[in-house]
Amino acid sequence: MALIVHKYGGTSMGSTERIRNVAKRVAKWARAGHQIVVVPSAMSGETNRLLGLAKELAPAKPDTSYSRELDMLASTGEQASSALLAIALQSEGQPSVSYAGWQVPIKTNSAFTKARIESIDDVRVRADLNAGKVVIITGFQGVDEQGNITTLGRGGSDTSAVAVAAALKADECLIYTDVDGVYTTDPRVVPEARRLQTVSFEEMLEMASLGSKVLQIRSVEFAGKYKVPMRVLSSFTPWDIDINEEAASGTLITFEEDEQMEQAVVSGIAFNRDEAKISVLGVPDKPGIAYQILGAVADANIEVDVIIQNLSKDGKTDFSFTVHRNDYAKTIDLLKEKVLPSLGATEVSGDAKICKVSIVGIGMRSHVGVASKMFRSLSEEGINIQMISTSEIKTSVVIDEKYMELAVRALHKAFDLDQA
Amino acid sequence: MALIVHKYGGTSMGSTERIRNVAKRVAKWARAGHQIVVVPSAMSGETNRLLGLAKELAPAKPDTSYSRELDMLASTGEQASSALLAIALQSEGQPSVSYAGWQVPIKTNSAFTKARIESIDDVRVRADLNAGKVVIITGFQGVDEQGNITTLGRGGSDTSAVAVAAALKADECLIYTDVDGVYTTDPRVVPEARRLQTVSFEEMLEMASLGSKVLQIRSVEFAGKYKVPMRVLSSFTPWDIDINEEAASGTLITFEEDEQMEQAVVSGIAFNRDEAKISVLGVPDKPGIAYQILGAVADANIEVDVIIQNLSKDGKTDFSFTVHRNDYAKTIDLLKEKVLPSLGATEVSGDAKICKVSIVGIGMRSHVGVASKMFRSLSEEGINIQMISTSEIKTSVVIDEKYMELAVRALHKAFDLDQA
Structure with a gap:
């Protein structure tokens, strides 16, 4: 008997038919003798519907209390889907109970719309598990010290699931999603892409931050911090497939690097086209220019990713960095108005039509020449x-x-990722 | 400065445009220097949508925990509309905060889907009111001793509003609805029907129980118990009408009978066609027959309204009563199968095509001949x-x-209800 946390995304909960399927799958796990906690997302589309209504009414100048109300509003989506799943489980003859974040409670700080989990009380949940119930805990939300409802921000249900698994010291956290695991790269781009049986926590962290949308990066960080074994698998397999087969499917995120004697040098290729490149040209090469440029950007709450400073020539240098494409125009304007004059730089140029491609692999630590192989390719x-x-x-x-x-x-082939 | 509770029904909250109108109206009252608590219903259609989803998933044999989950589910409707109203108020520049039932808390018993309010804590609400905020409290819901969410059953938002008004010792509870007050009878049936400026609590209680759908009967009982002045008025007047005009509009439900020297004998005509008549014929006239017949009906959880036992003739009597039309067939079957044989009665007959018409008036207490005037008419x-x-x-x-x-x-005319 194991204690297992299941997490189902919005697509998996997208209709009563799908909720019934989730219930049948969960009931199968419970019948096999496991203690199951389920963390569901809101039915797909529901959170957007609610926030759309808020947008129609939103004050021109949002303040803190407005964020508080957004969380009151958005948290109802998961509460409804959790109750529906409990009803579906009872319909399958499986005792179950659903809890909103505040009922567990899942305590967070008061950063409305992007709260961070501080603690999870496991007393109520354990009592129900021991009484033979499946416990359903709303994802994405918690409660602060003052009893206000908070939400963890987009994709927060993954983080809720991992946090619950950590608090309960669960044997595994299964993230059911609409893909069947983590791939060497996106199969829509490279048909030969292979599903990875395992991926190390650190690799997963890089892949998540580099644009692979399988898992929310905060959940991976959480899993790493608390060493929660985490598996990404498909919620679209038939619910009645053999439970051992299901338990071994998808991709396991591991913490023991040494499990495999021969670690693959590169595990996957990540990519995204969400960024834009900005270059400040002809900057006088003196101490403090990086801060002068990027400090102004950070003050405007714009995140910077890749940063490059060229070698100086005739006392001048070029300084380049990437920002999210949505911040491209804003950043250019900012630099022209506020930074260029005081910096004595000659020009700001930019390119929104770029992409970032990355090779990720824990084996790179102990192998030389991996980067140069990438460049050659x-x-x-x-x-x-x-x-x-x-x-x-x-x-x-x-x-x-x-x-x-x-x-x-080219990189997928060069690093033999199409071969098991 | 007064402390006033506003209650808005689902139709008044039916779209973002209508919510914005409610916000403008509430903000007007707050600007006039009043402390305002608002109890909104869910957006119209939302509760039905949620319960419809549950029905698709519902277990064949509902049990207690299923009811608990229904309350988790249904309570989200009011939480969402309350948060939306808070956002709309802030958009009008009016500070506001919304609370779910458990946050106030509104404590109830654990009778899921039909809970009864036990206590309301006013500490948090008063602090916010004193800080100049409009406080929005979700209608229809509360929390039980174990921290489970409960709902008060259909129409429960009226009851929530009156209970909150009682707990806060509010100066008045304004029930904003889609009609502009209580009428002498339904204007769709009698175009000459007049809106009543005032109606006594006891008359309102009879009218509510006799089929007038303006107010939920439990809310009227509550208002009576705690002497909460309650006014029914329209949410469809322009929000910016003069506040004194608005405050005097609609119908006030009063507790002081003696306010008016000359009380109208009859205040209104109520009617409904929700009932069906059932007669058990040729019943041996001996002690205990009423219990034998109605006991069986009550055991089947069927409510009985009007009951008539005819004069006995040759040791036999006829026994008639009315039930809700939905229970008609079930009651007939029950009597035929379980009661008739043991009772020695000859026949059960029934008529679903009946209606009940009632004259209501506190003046009837002190006037004779009112009923006979009705019969003559x-x-x-x-x-x-x-x-x-x-x-x-x-x-x-x-x-x-x-x-x-x-x-x-005919009755409306006979009792001069068309004349002020």
Whole structure:
């Protein structure tokens, strides 16, 4: 008998038919003798519907209390889907009970719309589990010290599930989603992409932050911090497949690097076209320029990703960085108005049509020449690299957007990711 | 400065446009220096949508925990509309905060789907009112001793509003609805029907129980118990009408009978066609037959309204009563199968095409001949009376459904209700 947390996304909960399927699957696990806690998202579309209504009524100048009300509003989506799942489970003859975040309670700080979990009380949940009930806990939400409802922000249900699993010291946290695991890269771009049986926590962290949308990055961080074994698997397999087969399906996120003697050098290729490149040209090369440029950007609440400072020439240098594409125009304006004059730089230029492609692999730590193999492979395809950024277990390049698919396919092949 | 509770029904909250109108109206009252608590219903259609989803998933055999989940589900409707109203108020520049039942808290017993309010804590609400905020409290719901969400049953938002007004010792509870007050009878049946400026609590109680749908009967009982001044008025007047005009509009439900020297004998005509008549014929006239018949009906959870036992003849009598039309077939079957054999009665007959018409008036207490005037008036129209039931302040008759409008119009005229 194991204690297992199941998390189902909005698509898996998208209709009463799908909720019934989730109930049948959960009931199967409970019948097999496991203690099951389920963390469901709101039915797909529901959160957007609610926030859409709020937007129609929203004050021109949002303040803190407005955020509080947004959380009161948005949290109803998960409360409704959780109650519906409890009803569906009882319909299957499986005793169950649903709890809103405040009933557990899941305590958070008071940062409305982006709260952070502080503690989870397991007393009530354990009592119900011991009484043979499936316990359903609303994802995405909690309660602050003053008894206000808070939400964790978009995708927060993954984080709720992992946090609940950590608090209960669950044996595994199963993230049921509309894909059947973590792939070496996006199969829509590379048909030969392979599902990974396991991926290390650190690799998953890089992949999540590099644009793979399978898991919310906060949930991966949480899993890493509390060493929660986490598996990504499909909610669209027939609910009545053999439970052992299901338990071994998808991708397991592991913490023991040494499990495998021979670690693959590169585990996956991540990519995204959410960024834009901005260059400040002809900057006098003196101490403090990076702060002068990026400080102003940070003050405007704009996140910066890749940063490159070129070698100086004649006392001048070029300084480049990437921001989210949504912040592109705003950043250019900001630099022109506020930074360029005081900096004595000659020009700001930018390119929104770029993409970032990354190779990720924990094996890169102990292998030399991985990055140069990447560069050679891109060069053979005639792809010019605009920026490079590296960490211990990943190498990212910024290239022209139009080469994205070509680059991903070339790298997937170069690192033999199509072979098991 | 007064402390006033506003209650808005589902139709008044039916769209973002209407919610914005409610916000403008509430903000007007707050600007006039009043402390305002608002109790909104769910947006119209929302509760039905949620319960419809539950029905699709519902267990064949509902049990207690299923009711608990229904309350978790249904309570989200009011939580969402309350948060939306708070956002709309802030958009009008009016500070406001919304609370779910458990946050106030509104404590109830654990009778899920039909809970009764036990206590309301006013500490949090008063602090917010004193800080200049409009406080929005979700209608229809509360929390039980174990921290489970409960709902008060259909129409429970009226009851919530009156209970909150009682707990806060509010100066008045304004029930905003889609009609502009309580009428002498339904204006769709009698175009000459007049809006009553005031109606006594006891009359309102009879009218509510006799089929007038303006107010939920439990809310009237509550208002009576705690002497909460309650006014029914329209939410469809322009929000910016003069506040004194608005404060005097609609119908005030009063507790001081003696306010008016000359009380109208009859205040209104109520009617409904929700009932069906059932007669058990040829019952041996001996002690205990009423219990034998109605005990079986009550055991089947069927409510009985009017009851008539005829004079006995040759040791036999006829016994008639009315039930809700939905229970008609079930009651007939029950009597035939379980009661008739042991009772020695000869026959069960019934008529679903009946209606009940009632005159209501606190002045009936001190006036004789009111009932006979009613009977004469019906007789002059050639309407046969099938059953009669009386209380201190009302007289009801059961007649053929087809005469309903005719009877209501005749009585409205006979008692001069078309004249102020």
